[in-house]
Amino acid sequence: MATSVGSVHTSSDIVKDYDCDGCKSKTIQASADSFCETCLKCFCEKCLYYHDQVFANHLTYGRGEANKWPISKTIEDLLLKCDVHSNKKLKMFCEDHSQLCCSDCVLLNH
Incomplete structure (x- = not known):
C-alpha cells in the first residue's frame, strides 16, 4: 500500500559551500556565511549586514547553525x-x- 511522503527538509553534518545570493545577482562569486529563513536566501557577511539593516526582524542562521539551512x-x-x-x-x-x-x-x- 502506498502512502504520501512529506517534503524533504534534511541536512547532513557536512559543511556545504553555498553561494551568496546577493553577490550572485551581481555576478560576484562569494561564499555564504548565513541563511535567512524568511527570505530563503544565503548571504555573505557583507550582504548580511545590509540585509539586516533593512530586515531586522528576519530570522537568520550562521554557519554554526548549518543544520537549519535548506538542502x-x-x-x-x-x-x-x-x-x-x-x-x-x-x-x-x-x-x-x-x-x-x-x-x-x-x-x-x-
Whole structure:
C-alpha cells in the first residue's frame, strides 16, 4: 500500500559551500556565511549586514547553525525524481515493497 511522503527538509553534518545570493545577482562569486529563513536566501557577511539593516526582524542562521539551512533545491529535485518516470516526482512510499514511487508507479505497480 502506498502512502504520501512529506517534503524533504534534511541536512547532513557536512559543511556545504553555498553561494551568496546577493553577490550572485551581481555576478560576484562569494561564499555564504548565513541563511535567512524568511527570505530563503544565503548571504555573505557583507550582504548580511545590509540585509539586516533593512530586515531586522528576519530570522537568520550562521554557519554554526548549518543544520537549519535548506538542502539545495537542485539536489532535492534530483533526489525526488522518479527513476522510471523522469517527468514525475516521488510522492508516495509503498510499505509492501519498501519503495518510494511516483503516482504513475502507484497505479502500475503498487
